[in-house]
Amino acid sequence: MKCLLAAIGLSLALPALAQSPLSFEQYVQSLQQEALAQGIRPQTLTASFADVHFIERAVKHDRSQPEHKLTLDEYLPKAVPAWKIKQAKGLYRQHQALLTRIGAQYGVAPRFIVALWGIETNFGKLTGGFPLISSLTTLAYEGRREAFFKQQLFAALQIIDEGHIPAEQMIGSWAGAMGQVQFMPTSFLSYAQDGDGDGRKDLWHSQADVFASAANYLHQVGWQANQTWxxxxxxxxxxxxxxxxxxxxxxxxxxxxxxxxxxxxxxxxxxxxxxxxxxxxxxxxxxxxxYDNYRALMHWNRSHYFALAVSTLADAIVAP
Structure with a gap:
């Protein structure tokens, strides 16, 4: 196990850090003991924490606040530009058979599945570059939201333990959002689906799993099949x-x-x-x-701007 920053170094780099009284390495050891007690296999922990390290950038992201809020008139053209609409229409046609099957199974209009995919990760192109075990361990150790990030970390370990993704391939955002639809680990455990029937829920590489998981999420939080947003x-x-x-x-x-x-x-x-x-x-x-379907989108992300971007793109996909 590699520890990049000792506790004394952390306090010099981030003087306001509300960290554990333990060193980072000691904290990792305590997390492993908790995970073992929760039933995570020792070999999973060995693989998951093999290269765990403190990521100062994750802490900086967690503490940063946007300096300028765009108005909706400024935001929507940036979030839903003409090139993204064109790509969305093309991908909607390309995956139409798969989307139709999944949409019928979960009662969700396929255009909303594609729109979520496009707004979240630009159709799977922007899924984040942070090693999630290190990032979540860092944010738990930092202490400001320890309980939340420990919960996400243990969920991530369960995902690895169940064989859905190898530890070294679990990459995502600094905060732990994963895959092409950016599920947090706890959301993965609640909503992710095996859309291609291979026994794994792979939100990084399997289009069927990505689409089925997005549709299942919306279905579970109250999506109405006969309504728009x-x-x-x-x-x-x-x-x-x-x-x-x-x-x-x-x-x-x-x-x-x-x-x-x-x-x-x-x-x-x-x-x-x-x-x-x-x-x-x-x-x-x-x-x-x-309507109720807008509330489902707000359950996914508590931002009106996000929900309206998804809705705008979904409408554009089927527009002439």
């Missing part, structure tokens, strides 16, 4: 701000009566559906009525 709308001037937000739901007829209209100023659909009115930029920009 929502629509852009025009609210009336002076609408009570208390009506805004995902916690507020009304029928489309009620929103119509309150003066909400579709994006072109016309009436809302006459459908027996409930929706929430959201304004991600606090009334300064776009407005949307969103």
């Amino acid at each position: 929502g629509r852009a709308v025009q609210p009336p001037k002076g609408l009570d701000p208390a009506l805004l937000g995902l916690e507020q739901q009304r029928s489309l007829a009620q929103w119509q009566a309150l003066g909400v209209r579709n994006a072109w100023g016309g009436p809302l659909p006459k459908a027996d559906m409930h929706a929430s009115l959201i304004q991600p930029d606090d009334g300064a920009g776009r407005s949307y009525l969103v």
Whole structure:
């Protein structure tokens, strides 16, 4: 086992570190004992921690905050550019048979599977370059969110122990998100699927596993097969701000009566559906009525910008 930074070096490099009183190497040994007690096999631990090391960059990422927040009008063209729409359409056609099978199995429209794939990792091209056992061990040792990252670390060890991915191939984001749909290890254990029937759940290399896992996630968190995500709308001037937000739901007829209209100023659909009115930029920009499937996307990532990027790309995939 290689330990790149001793405890004294850590405190010099990161003076505000809320680390364990143990050295990094001692902390790793304590983690291994906990993992053994949880049933992880010794050979899995030997392989997983063979080259474990402290990654200072992971700590810096965890502590950094974006300095400038884009507006939705600025963000969406960057997140869903024309080239990404073109690629999404092509990949949708290329994998149509597989997507149709998986979409029918889980009750999820295939365009949303492709859109999630595109927004999360640019269709599997950007999956992260951090060795996850080292990164998660680092973030647990750092201490600011120790319980959370220990939970993710033990889940990652279970994934390796079950034979889904060799330890040296478990690469992902600095925070532990893995594979082409960027599941955290605990989400992997809850939602990942063996879409190709080979006995493994491989979110790094198997397209069938990637698509089935994304679809299963949405299905499990409440996706409605007969609905879309929502629509852009025009609210009336002076609408009570208390009506805004995902916690507020009304029928489309009620929103119509309150003066909400579709994006072109016309009436809302006459459908027996409930929706929430959201304004991600606090009334300064776009407005949307969103349905249960939007809530499922928000369960995946608690960001309106993320959910709207996925929704925008999904709509573009089937647009003429």
